[in-house]
Every structure is written in C-alpha cells, then in structure tokens.
Amino acid sequence: MFAAPVVRDRTVAPGGPSAGREAGDAKGASGEAEAGDAKDASADGSSGDAKGATADSATADSATAESATGDAEDAPAGPTADTRKRSGSVDADTELVAVNFAGPPPAGPVARKRPVPAAVSTAKAKAGSPAVAPAPGTPSGRSSVQSDFGQSDSGQSGSGPRPAAQSVMPPPPLDLLAQLTNTPAPPPSPTRTLVRRLKIWTPLVALLGLVLLAAQILRPLPEPVLAFDKAPSSYTFGGGELSIPWPGEGQAAVTVAGSGAVETFGKQKPVPTASIAKIMTAYVILRDHPLKKNEKGPLITVDAQTVEDGKAPDESRIEGLRVGQTFNQHDMLKMLMIPSGNNIGRLLARWDSKSQRQEPFIKKMNDAAKDLGMKDTVYTDPSGLEKETVSTAVDQLKLAEAVMKFGAFREVVALPNADIPGFGRIYNNNDPLIMAGLSIRGIKTGSNTPAGGTLSWAAYKTVDGKDQLILGTMMDQHAPPPDPNGANSLVLVQERSKKVIAEVREALTSATAIKKGQVLGHVDDGFGVRTPVVATKSLKAVGLVGQKLKLTVRGDGETISSTAKAGTVVGELTLGTGAAKRKVPVALDADLVEPSFRTKLTRLG
Numbered sequence: 001m002f003a004a005p006v007v008r009d010r011t012v013a014p015g016g017p018s019a020g021r022e023a024g025d026a027k028g029a030s031g032e033a034e035a036g037d038a039k040d041a042s043a044d045g046s047s048g049d050a051k052g053a054t055a056d057s058a059t060a061d062s063a064t065a066e067s068a069t070g071d072a073e074d075a076p077a078g079p080t081a082d083t084r085k086r087s088g089s090v091d092a093d094t095e096l097v098a099v100n101f102a103g104p105p106p107a108g109p110v111a112r113k114r115p116v117p118a119a120v121s122t123a124k125a126k127a128g129s130p131a132v133a134p135a136p137g138t139p140s141g142r143s144s145v146q147s148d149f150g151q152s153d154s155g156q157s158g159s160g161p162r163p164a165a166q167s168v169m170p171p172p173p174l175d176l177l178a179q180l181t182n183t184p185a186p187p188p189s190p191t192r193t194l195v196r197r198l199k200i201w202t203p204l205v206a207l208l209g210l211v212l213l214a215a216q217i218l219r220p221l222p223e224p225v226l227a228f229d230k231a232p233s234s235y236t237f238g239g240g241e242l243s244i245p246w247p248g249e250g251q252a253a254v255t256v257a258g259s260g261a262v263e264t265f266g267k268q269k270p271v272p273t274a275s276i277a278k279i280m281t282a283y284v285i286l287r288d289h290p291l292k293k294n295e296k297g298p299l300i301t302v303d304a305q306t307v308e309d310g311k312a313p314d315e316s317r318i319e320g321l322r323v324g325q326t327f328n329q330h331d332m333l334k335m336l337m338i339p340s341g342n343n344i345g346r347l348l349a350r351w352d353s354k355s356q357r358q359e360p361f362i363k364k365m366n367d368a369a370k371d372l373g374m375k376d377t378v379y380t381d382p383s384g385l386e387k388e389t390v391s392t393a394v395d396q397l398k399l400a401e402a403v404m405k406f407g408a409f410r411e412v413v414a415l416p417n418a419d420i421p422g423f424g425r426i427y428n429n430n431d432p433l434i435m436a437g438l439s440i441r442g443i444k445t446g447s448n449t450p451a452g453g454t455l456s457w458a459a460y461k462t463v464d465g466k467d468q469l470i471l472g473t474m475m476d477q478h479a480p481p482p483d484p485n486g487a488n489s490l491v492l493v494q495e496r497s498k499k500v501i502a503e504v505r506e507a508l509t510s511a512t513a514i515k516k517g518q519v520l521g522h523v524d525d526g527f528g529v530r531t532p533v534v535a536t537k538s539l540k541a542v543g544l545v546g547q548k549l550k551l552t553v554r555g556d557g558e559t560i561s562s563t564a565k566a567g568t569v570v571g572e573l574t575l576g577t578g579a580a581k582r583k584v585p586v587a588l589d590a591d592l593v594e595p596s597f598r599t600k601l602t603r604l605g
Contacts, residue, residue: 216601222526224560224592226533226570231520231553235513235575239545244503247496250452250476253393254504257401257469259543260550260577262394270376270390271476274446274454274486275316275340277384279396280365282333283403285348287368289329291408297329300351309343314485315385315448316340318423325422330408334418337409337444338428342383349382358382372398387450396473400443400456404469413442413458433457433494438501445494447486452478453493461505468542470504472497507544513551513575514539520553520573520586523560527599532589533570539584541575551575553586564592 170176186192244263246252251266291297302325310319318341327335336344349361358381365379374395380388403409412418416434417427428434429445439460446454454475460467474497479488514520516538522530543549555571564570571586595603 213601216603217597221562221595221600224526224562224564225524226521226555226560227524228521228533228553228571228586230522231573232514232551234548234550235511235541236548237509237511237541237543237545239507239509242507242544242546244507245499247474247477249478250474251393252472252474252500253397254470254472254500255397255401256508256543257404257471258576258581259541259547260581261543261547262397263544263547264394266393266476268376268392268394270378270392272387272448272451273384273389273391273396273475274448274451275342275384276396276444276446276454276456276473276475277379277382277389277391278336278340278345278446279399279403279444279456280368280379281345281348281382282337282409283399283406284361284364284368285329285333285352286403286406286409288352288364290406291330293407295408296331299326299328300332300347301326303347303350305350305356306343306347309346310341312343315342315383316429317343318426320423327420327422330412331420333408333412334415334420335423335426337412337442338415338418339426340429340445342385345383346381369395369399372402374398384446384451385448387448391475393473393475396456396475397471400458400471400473404443404458404471410441410458413444429490430455430457430494433498433501436498438498438505440501445490447490447493449483449486451489452476452483452486453489453491455493455497457497457501459501459505461508463508463510463542464540468508470501470508472500472504474500504544507546508542509545510540510542512538513541513549514573514584517589519589521571523564523570523588523592525562525592525595527595527603529593529595531592533586534589535573536567536569536585536587539573539575539582541582549576560592562592563594564588566590 171179242263244254244265246265249266251264251268251271253262253264253268255262289297302321302323304323307321307323310317310321316339318335318339321343332344332348335341336348346358349358350356353360353364355361361382362379365382366377369377369379374391377391377395378389380386414434415428416431417425419425430440430442433440434442441458441460443456443458454473454477456473457471459470459472461470462468474493477489477493477496479486479492483489514535516535518535519532520535521533523533524530541549551573553571553573556569558570560568560570566589567587569585569587573584573586575582
C-alpha cells in the first residue's frame with residue numbers, strides 16, 4: 001500500500017493556509033481572494049453556498065471590495081506566480097489529496113476533478129461587481145477563509161463544518177496492473193482458460209501422484225501365509241485287512257502306544273472293572289509320590305484296619321500282616337499289583353489322603369479319570385471290589401498308556417513274582433501270560449462275580465531296532481457257572497487275550513508314511529507367489545497292517561519373514577498321538593523373495 005497525491009479542484013493552494021498568506025503582504029491587495037464573499041453570496045439568495053464560498057476563500061488584509069472586483073475568469077483565485085514556482089506547476093483550482101493504491105506509486109500526481117461549490121460559481125459569475133465588505137467580526141483587512149483542514153489562515157479553527165473525508169476503493173488487481181503498465185487486460189478466451197486451469201491443476205495432480213506413489217511403496221508388506229493344502233490327513237498301512245480273533249462276548253480294545261489308532265470289539269459300555277481298578281490306584285499314588293529309578297520311596301506303616309481287611313473272605317488280600325509293620329512304597333506297589341491285595345489298596349488310599357476315610361482318595365481317582373479323558377469310568381473304591389466301579393475297554397487303554405510312563409510301575413507289573421522283606425514271596429496272578437513267550441509285561445488281572453474276568457495287558461515287539469509297546473484290554477468275559485468269585489472267568493479272559501496278543505504282534509509293521517522333501521503345503525507372500533514347504537526328513541510309522549493312522553501338520557506359531565531362506569522351519573508334521581507319537585519338521589523348500597518395485601507399485605490389496 002502507498003499514498004499517491006491526487007489533484008482536485010479547490011480554491012485553496014496546495015500549501016494550505018500558509019500559502020494564502022504568502023500570496024500578499026499584511027497591508028497589500030488580497031492574493032487569494034475569491035470572486036465574492038459570504039455576504040455577496042447571500043445577496044444572491046444562497047446562504048448555503050455563501051458559507052461554502054466563505055469557507056473556501058482566502059482573506060485579504062487591506063484590499064477594498066473594488067480592488068477585488070473583476071472578472072473571476074480573468075483573475076482566478078490561487079497561488080501567485082511566485083507560489084507556483086515554489087509548489088510546482090499545479091493549477092489554481094486544484095488540491096492535493098491522498099489516494100491509496102495497492103500497487104507501486106505512480107510516476108506523478110493524479111488529477112481528479114471535483115465539483116465547484118455553488119458559492120464559488122456564484123462569485124465567479126459576479127465578476128466585475130463591487131465587492132462586499134468583510135464579514136463582521138473579522139480582523140480589519142482580512143477575509144475569513146478556511147482551509148480544507150478546518151483552520152483559518154490565522155491558524156484558528158474555522159466557524160464552518162469540516163468537510164467529510166472521501167474513501168476511494170482500489171481498482172481490481174488486473175485493472176490496476178493495466179493502469180500501472182498501460183497494458184489492457186487480455187480478453188478471456190477458451191485457450192487462455194484452459195492454460196490457466198492446466199497451470200493450476202497440473203502441480204496438484206502431480207503432487208497427489210507422488211503421495212500415492214510413496215504410500216504404495218512405503219506401506220507395510222502383507223505377512224506371508226502358511227497353508228498345508230497338500231499334507232495328507234492320514235496314512236494307511238498296506239498288507240491287507242487286519243484280522244483279530246476277538247472274543248464272542250464282552251468288549252475289547254487294542255492299540256499301538258502312540259499311534260492314536262484303536263481297534264475295538266463289542267459295544268463300549270461301562271461294566272464292572274474288578275481288580276483292574278487298582279491300576280488307577282497305582283497311577284494316583286505314583287503321580288502324587290513319584291519314584292525315581294531304583295528308588296524305594298517312603299515307609300508306610302500297616303494299621304489295624306489293614307490287618308482286619310486281610311481276614312475278609314471272598315476277596316483277594318494280603319494275609320498275615322501285623323500292626324506296626326513298615327514297608328517302603330515300592331514294596332507296597334508290588335503287594336497291590338502282583339497278588340492284587342485289596343487291603344493294600346485301601347491302606348495306600350488312607351496314607352495318600354491322610355484320612356481314615358476312603359472318599360478323599362476316591363475323588364482323586366475320578367478326577368484323574370476325567371483328566372485322562374475316561375468319560376465312561378466311575379470309581380467308588382480303590383480296590384475294584386464294588387460292582388459300582390465301572391469302565392470300558394477303551395477308557396482302560398487310556399489309563400494303561402498313561403501309567404506305563406512310570407518306570408517303577410513298568411518294573412513292578414513285569415514281575416512274575418517278588419520277594420518282600422519282612423513278609424515273604426508273592427506271586428503274580430498274570431503269571432501264565434507273562435511266561436507265555438509273547439513279551440507280555442503285565443499289566444493287571446481282575447475277576448469277581450459281577451465283572452467276570454477282566455485283563456489289561458502290555459506286550460512288546462521290536463520293529464526297526466526299537467521295542468514297540470502294544471496295549472490291550474478285555475472285559476466282561478464270563479465262564480459258564482459255577483464260577484465262584486469269577487475264578488474260571490479269569491482263566492477265560494487270559495486265554496482269549498493271549499490269542500489276540502499273538503495276532504496283533506504278528507500284524508505289527510512299519511512303513512514310510514512321509515518321504516523327505518515331500519511337499520506338504522506352501523507359503524503365500526501375499527502377491528500370488530507360492531513357495532513350497534516340505535518335510536525335512538522321512539517319517540516312519542509303526543502300526544498294524546491295514547490300520548489307518550492320523551497325520552496332523554501345524555505351523556510353529558511364528559511369523560514368517562518375507563525374506564526367509566530355504567530350510568527355515570515353519571511347522572511340524574505329527575503321526576499318531578501320545579508320548580510315542582512321531583514328528584518331523586516342515587521347512588521352506590526355497591528362499592522367499594521380497595516383492596519387486598513394480599509389484600509393490602501395482603498391488604491393489
């Protein structure tokens with residue numbers, strides 16, 4: 001912004017009141033007098049104009065009305081020649097006012113005409129008529145003339161109103177530019193409009209393109225996704241169909257430990273267990289009081305209840321014990337499992353629960369059964385004598401696989417007999433099978449009238465240089481009566497189980513279920529590139545001919561890097577279930593390559 005002078009028509013010289021005083025001396029003729037005074041203007045009937053004329057006139061000190069008479073056109077009021085020389089060549093009837101511009105200052109003053117007040121016009125029209133005497137109250141020889149600033153030439157405030165300031169709006173920028181450069185604004189045209197739009201929008205579009213480009217390149221890459229779409233869900237052994245000589249009654253089940261496959265016979269409904277319930281008693285004792293290899297465990301004292309229970313007829317028991325005798329935990333397990341002492345089972349229950357009641361220990365037995373997934377099993381006593389203690393062959397296989405993990409248990413149940421210090425020799429009820437030459441190593445027999453004959457067994461066979469454990473259970477086997485306390489049924493279940501064990505051992509085989517390098521799935525990098533994942537080594541399966549084993553494969557749960565190298569393990573393949581299940585790592589078959597610049601740029605997802 002700047003201020004530039006603008007010249008308007010006025011009767012006062014640009015110098016203001018002081019310039020009027022320069023026009024004449026104190027006693028000479030008036031140099032800046034207007035054509036008539038306020039009285040003259042009033043005589044023409046225009047008091048308003050007279051006021052304007054008086055306000056715009058300059059005073060004369062000693063001049064008479066006659067000396068001021070003359071033609072207004074011939075003798076215009078204004079600065080003297082001397083004044084014009086000092087103030088520049090500015091016309092008499094002009095004044096300098098400030099006008100604000102938005103551009104650079106113009107080269108010189110800009111003239112703008114202003115309407116002449118009516119009083120002045122009247123004064124000019126009366127040129128040549130006698131002048132009117134000065135207004136009353138003014139100093140002798142001086143006119144009462146006011147400047148634009150509301151001051152008389154004597155420096156005092158004028159009696160008339162101050163003129164209102166005029167505001168001037170700046171012209172539009174293009175017009176102003178045209179005024180300053182003397183170049184007219186170019187006329188609008190479609191071409192100029194298009195060019196102007198291109199100049200505005202092209203940088204914006206280019207900037208937007210750069211932002212989108214940066215976003216595409218810098219946004220995170222998708223995580224590689226692992227999929228096992230080519231992994232088999234099972235493996236079936238060759239060699240024909242498995243044929244097992246199942247009994248004609250009751251129920252039975254067979255499994256190769258760790259395979260997860262169970263061969264069954266008969267309806268799996270809960271039936272009385274008889275003494276195979278002691279397997280759970282031993283499991284809870286060893287779980288709560290584990291024994292290391294060759295460790296005998298704490299001493300357990302025989303109480304009066306144990307001695308009294310040893311005299312009960314019609315149940316298996318350890319007779320001849322005395323109150324106060326002590327036996328270590330390992331020997332107590334032998335008396336429980338080998339000759340099947342019911343009174344020893346109850347003593348161990350009281351010892352473990354530190355209670356004279358059996359209920360706390362029985363609760364532990366049922367809780368353990370639930371943990372092992374034995375959903376059709378209920379225990380009501382630690383010996384299995386009560387007919388309300390029931391289970392199934394399949395449930396007993398789950399328990400057998402769990403308890404055979406204890407080394408102390410495997411050692412005890414494999415014994416055909418044992419010598420107990422302080423008591424003497426005890427004999428295994430399962431001796432006929434243990435000595436049958438079929439590598440049978442237990443587990444437990446059971447018999448009574450409600451249950452008939454029951455048997456859980458463990459046998460081994462060496463396959464590919466490793467001993468493989470085979471487990472089986474047979475229940476609800478009844479010999480024709482008379483069968484006092486199920487004694488004949490016990491013999492029956494042993495004979496039938498022996499046939500099953502022999503056939504199963506014969507059918508046990510091995511085969512390569514998964515080959516090294518076999519493709520099991522892929523890793524998708526999120527851009528459509530799939531890298532195979534393969535088994536890192538061959539996986540051999542052990543099972544029965546014609547048997548189907550379950551295969552499972554899963555990721556390791558870790559995020560796969562987009563630049564992972566070949567051989568990076570990304571998962572695991574498992575054959576079977578339980579402790580004896582077999583595993584093989586699954587890894588990338590090739591390097592994962594980070595997507596190219598073009599791929600990153602053109603991705604849509």
